[in-house]
Amino acid sequence: MATTTDLKVTPASDALGAEISGIDLREDLPEAVIDEIRRLWQEHIVLVFRDQELSMEQQLAFAGRFGELGERKRAPDALRERTEGIYQTNENILLVTNIKVDGEPIGAFGDADMWFHIDSGYAEKPYKYTILYGLELPSKGGNTLFANTYKVYDALPDELKAKLAGRKALHIHEYLRTEKVDVTKDISNSPHYYHPVFITHPETGKKAVFVDRLMTRLIEGMDPDESERTLNQLFDLMESPEFVYEHVWRLKDLVMWDNRVAVHGRTWFPKEENRLLRRCTVEGEPLHE
């Protein structure tokens, strides 16, 4: 059985992320080890465990040590076909895949690239954590990119911090991966929520930027042109290499991130090749500045 001294920690990049070895996540880990993982998670934001043999039940059992498991969010009827997968039978599991059986997607998120986003950022309580396990991978691409949004906050000029303090922004999603929602139309049937532009992480007490290119569309109460310019400035900064860790997947990787401070995206991969990751989440809570 693993003890805290078995854990070996190797930083994954200068920006964020750490690879943790010396542990088998199938084990019924002692609370002290879970506490140490939680501490490392707060420090590194993204944790990578290689060579893990995990059934769906074992993945859920491990994730459940960190809080209440998140339920897959149901899209409104009009958008449902963009999100449903015929093999998604467990409400706590989402299959991140481009695989189809008899022409029907078995999971969600399809092929190619995906813009930077926050998981369920359009909801009142975005997931706290996302935990993804690699089952089938393409020969190239399909890397997951993570931005450290604490560092983005710290890098903002003081005037911009002052300008955005106390502001909220609209997060909205219609389940497309590289397309923004048109918010000049009636958005009442599209999942959306206003969150503070800056959040204080409830456990670390540190401030972070909480916007993303895919889903954040407007800064409330700001002139639309200025809002667009300001958001683009934040997105460009967030996605610059100094703040990003690019995870190149290997089979049996378990990658888990703090969804409040790791805005993430995906690089392109060929649609002819299968990619399958098994995702679960931990429920979140409303966020505050």
Ligand code: OGA
């Ligand atoms: C996710 C996600 C990225 C990927 O599962 O939430 O954004 O690399 N996945 O498929």
Ligand code: MN
């Ligand atoms: Mn995601």
